[in-house]
Amino acid sequence: xxxxxxxxxxxxxxxxxxxxxxxxxxxxxxxxxxxxxxxxxxxxxxxxxxxxxxxxxxxxxxxxxxxxxxxxxxxxxxxxxxxxxxxxxxxxxxxxxxxxxxxxxxxxxxxxxxxxxxxxxxxxxxxxxxxxxxxxxxxxxxxxxxxxxxxxxxxxxxxxxxxxxxxxxxxxxxxxxxxxxxxxxxxxxxxxxxxxxxxxxxxxxxxxxxxxxxxxxxxxxxxxxxxxxxxxxxxxxxxxxxxxxxxxxxxxxxxxxxxxxxxxxxxxxxxxxxxxxxxxxxxxxxxxxxxxxxxxxxxxxxxxxxxxxx
Amino acid sequence: xxxxxxxxxxxxxxxxxxxxxxxxxxxxxxxxxxxxxxxxxxxxxxxxxxxxxxxxxxxxxxxxxxxxxxxxxxxxxxxxxxxxxxxxxxxxxxxxxxxxxxxxxxxxxxxxxxxxxxxxxxxxxxxxxxxxxxxxxxxxxxxxxxxxxxxxxxxxxxxxxxxxxxxxxxxxxxxxxxxxxxxxxxxxxxxxxxxxxxxxxxxxxxxxxxxxxxxxxxxxxxxxxxxxxxxxxxxxxxxxxxxxxxxxxxxxxxxxxxxxxxxxxxxxxxxxxxxxxxxxxxxxxxxxxxxxxxxxxxxxxxxxxxxxxxxxxxxxxxxxxxxxxxxxxxxxxxxxxxxxxxxxxxxxxxxxxxxxxxxxxxxxxxxxxxxxxxxxxxxxxxxxxxxxxxxxxxxxxxxxxxxxxxxxxxxxxxxxxxxxxxxxxxxxxxxxxxxxxxxxxxxxxxxxxxxxxxxxxxxxxxxxxxxxxxxxxxxxxxxxxxxxxxxxxxx
Numbered sequence: 142x143x144x145x146x147x148x149x150x151x152x153x154x155x156x157x158x159x160x161x162x163x164x165x166x167x168x169x170x171x172x173x174x175x176x177x178x179x180x181x182x183x184x185x186x187x188x189x190x191x192x193x194x195x196x197x198x199x200x201x202x203x204x205x206x207x208x209x210x211x212x213x214x215x216x217x218x219x220x221x222x223x224x225x226x227x228x229x230x231x232x233x234x235x236x237x238x239x240x241x242x243x244x245x246x247x248x249x250x251x252x253x254x255x256x257x258x259x260x261x262x263x264x265x266x267x268x269x270x271x272x273x274x275x276x277x278x279x280x281x282x283x284x285x286x287x288x289x290x291x292x293x294x295x296x297x298x299x300x301x302x303x304x305x306x307x308x309x310x311x312x313x314x315x316x317x318x319x320x321x322x323x324x325x326x327x328x329x330x331x332x333x334x335x336x337x338x339x340x341x342x343x344x345x346x347x348x349x350x351x352x353x354x355x356x357x358x359x360x361x362x363x364x365x366x367x368x369x370x371x372x373x374x375x376x377x378x379x380x381x382x383x384x385x386x387x388x389x390x391x392x393x394x395x396x397x398x399x400x401x402x403x404x405x406x407x408x409x410x411x412x413x414x415x416x417x418x419x420x421x422x423x424x425x426x427x428x429x430x431x432x433x434x435x436x437x438x439x440x441x442x443x444x445x446x447x448x449x450x451x
Numbered sequence: 452x453x454x455x456x457x458x459x460x461x462x463x464x465x466x467x468x469x470x471x472x473x474x475x476x477x478x479x480x481x482x483x484x485x486x487x488x489x490x491x492x493x494x495x496x497x498x499x500x501x502x503x504x505x506x507x508x509x510x511x512x513x514x515x516x517x518x519x520x521x522x523x524x525x526x527x528x529x530x531x532x533x534x535x536x537x538x539x540x541x542x543x544x545x546x547x548x549x550x551x552x553x554x555x556x557x558x559x560x561x562x563x564x565x566x567x568x569x570x571x572x573x574x575x576x577x578x579x580x581x582x583x584x585x586x587x588x589x590x591x592x593x594x595x596x597x598x599x600x601x602x603x604x605x606x607x608x609x610x611x612x613x614x615x616x617x618x619x620x621x622x623x624x625x626x627x628x629x630x631x632x633x634x635x636x637x638x639x640x641x642x643x644x645x646x647x648x649x650x651x652x653x654x655x656x657x658x659x660x661x662x663x664x665x666x667x668x669x670x671x672x673x674x675x676x677x678x679x680x681x682x683x684x685x686x687x688x689x690x691x692x693x694x695x696x697x698x699x700x701x702x703x704x705x706x707x708x709x710x711x712x713x714x715x716x717x718x719x720x721x722x723x724x725x726x727x728x729x730x731x732x733x734x735x736x737x738x739x740x741x742x743x744x745x746x747x748x749x750x751x752x753x754x755x756x757x758x759x760x761x762x763x764x765x766x767x768x769x770x771x772x773x774x775x776x777x778x779x780x781x782x783x784x785x786x787x788x789x790x791x792x793x794x795x796x797x798x799x800x801x802x803x804x805x806x807x808x809x810x811x812x813x814x815x816x817x818x819x820x821x822x823x824x825x826x827x828x829x830x831x832x833x834x835x836x837x838x839x840x841x842x843x844x845x846x847x848x849x850x851x852x853x854x855x856x857x858x859x860x861x862x863x864x865x866x867x868x869x870x871x872x873x874x875x876x877x878x879x880x881x882x883x884x885x886x887x888x889x890x891x892x893x894x895x896x897x898x899x900x901x902x903x904x905x906x907x908x909x910x911x912x913x914x915x916x917x918x919x920x921x922x923x924x925x926x927x928x929x930x931x932x933x934x935x936x937x938x939x940x941x942x
Contacts, residue, residue: 142717142718143699143701143705143715143716143717143718144697144705144717144718145702145704145705145716145717146699146700147718234681237507237681237686237690237698238681240507240682240687240690240691240694240700241676241690241691241693241694241697241698241699241700245506245694248504248507249506249507252505252506252507253505256504256505285861296718300718397719440624448718449718
């Protein structure tokens with residue numbers, strides 16, 4: 142298929158997945174803050190921004206990191222390239238350039254989400270956003286469902302799927318990181334009942350609570366980390382996402398000579414076979430995630446060079 | 452919503468024979484509209500607009516930073532065309548396209564029609580649409596205008612006159628298909644009773660047309676649509692047509708020429724392209740031959756075309772037959788190549804280059820419509836009866852300065868069709884553009900774009916100047932056409 146079209150499919154999926162995940166981030170943080178029952182002036186919103194490496198950009202334009210400013214930055218700030226609004230705009234621009242290859246319903250759903258976002262962003266208050274975030278998350282599921290049910294398993298599908306999965310791997314890892322940042326000042330609270338409530342909120346934000354309970358029954362941070370990073374069965378776990386992205390890539394490359402994207406993805410996958418949550422929690426979760434993100438970026442760059450660059 | 456008080460105001464009306472009396476073929480539709488409750492038609496109109504808006508067939512409102520988008524205004528009341536009228540239109544179009552293709556072929560090769568002095572040679576060579584690089588060109592199967600859309604208007608006598616031939620890949624077909632999809636949901640009964648002929652198979656016909664011109668020996672040709680990109684106002688249509696045919700939609704930067712062949716850049720290297728339905732104007736298609744500053748086209752593509760390694764639809768150079776001064780000669784062109792009289796009449800046209808005709812035009816500017824020969828979209832136009840003295844003086848000056856650039860026509864009393872307005876249902880002026888494909892044979896899609904001047908009294912139907920569109924229902928009420936089952940409405 143056309144390189145440009147493959148590129149747009151990949152990014153359309155990535156941006157939609159990203160928008161959905163930002164909505165999940167905000168949601169999980171809101172719940173964490175409620176559970177912690179902190180006074181308003183001690184609530185922690187900055188970690189949401191630190192986790193996506195956007196702290197400099199944020200501080201350049203906002204004075205305080207409170208709920209209002211962080212939510213605005215992450216949701217409707219069109220100068221923040223990772224805000225939900227920016228992601229949806231870019232997903233739509235990509236979809237617009239490839240309307241001929243995606244099912245009509247997919248385009249119409251993206252378009253609807255775009256108009257909804259535009260309408261919300263024009264409102265002055267950022268209150269009453271819960272229903273909007275729900276809509277973004279619902280759209281994510283709707284979008285994924287339409288791809289699964291309406292797209293032939295050809296190259297288009299594999300590129301769209303690969304974009305979605307690599308983004309998901311990155312964001313599930315960052316979600317763990319958000320929790321990690323929040324825990325920093327009170328490391329002694331690890332494994333307290335309080336802490337477990339918070340881990341429950343993290344699981345809930347990725348619809349993982351029920352699946353987790355079936356496997357581990359009770360919540361503790363080691364098992365949650367194991368589940369979200371290493372589960373080979375849960376579709377939002379980092380390893381699952383990377384594993385399936387690798388297989389999408391192998392499908393794309395069938396009959397082609399070996400390339401850098403394949404070897405990078407292979408190395409990424411291998412990394413998960415050599416370690417587990419216990420080892421990582423000893424050597425540092427944040428360091429592991431940092432390192433993982435570098436490798437994900439590297440794989441993304443190789444995919445660009447192998448298929449999209451002209 | 453009642454149409455009993457609808458006024459035709461002395462104009463030829465597309466649905467009413469006279470006030471209160473519909474044309475027999477339109478009676479079931481009028482009955483259906485009359486039966487709708489108060490406000491129901493308006494509700495359906497809004498629903499139609501919502502559907503079109505959600506489909507994303509929108510353009511950006513110029514100068515609006517908030518990114519407001521609008522749809523092409525759409526009127527819910529369809530325009531009908533009887534099977535008799537359609538039969539004549541179809542024959543008229545086929546005859547014109549046949550003759551115009553022979554004409555273009557002749558003009559860029561033997562120029563017999565000029566040697567026989569049927570058309571003054573200066574008329575051709577002075578046209579901005581005459582492309583010297585096309586001299587000596589013979590496109591595959593002798594077809595130049597694969598895709599066209601003839602503009603018709605209807606005068607007070609009810610006769611359809613050809614206004615323009617539009618042989619340079621005209622746009623608008625996507626509105627025909629989209630409007631139909633919407634109306635099928637909103638007027639299902641009307642569809643069933645009237646046996647409206649289907650339009651939804653346009654994509655198949657287009658694909659067959661393009662496949663027909665593929666270079667020899669290509670059984671499964673790689674066909675693509677070439678677009679200037681997403682900022683083009685017709686981008687939606689380009690994507691839509693590629694989607695309807697299941698072929699790649701390319702931009703100039705997706706294609707390159709190597710070894711006198713055209714290739715597209717894919718995820719797995721280069722792949723040869725055999726047929727290009729290009730929606731880029733002639734001047735921009737190849738910076739090596741035409742405009743050097745064009746970033747939209749593909750350098751070297753004309754070389755490949757000449758060598759026959761790639762087919763282009765439409766062929767470059769067809770604009771010569773779109774020149775409004777050349778248009779005046781079409782009846783003579785038909786007679787010259789086919790030995791027949793024109794089935795669809797032209798609007799009488801005065802050529803300002805001719806001294807006698809120019810003087811007549813200058814003396815009668817308040818009665819005539821003056822048009823620039825190489826502009827479309829309602830630009831460069833003077834509508835005499837609606838003009839101010841200053842505007843007439845300005846046009847007189849322009850005509851005297853460059854007579855070759857202008858023609859004039861009598862002001863027609865354009866037909867009207869009932870249209871939903873803020874003041875209820877009122878008559879608005881309309882035109883009609885059916886779309887044709889020239890491949891193995893000439894096919895005209897039974898339907899088309901009815902453009903409507905939404906402003907009260909306005910004669911300008913162009914979307915850039917307050918025009919909208921209507922769905923057009925071509926009816927099949929003869930025994931023979933019953934074989935078309937009619938398009939089934941969605942449940």
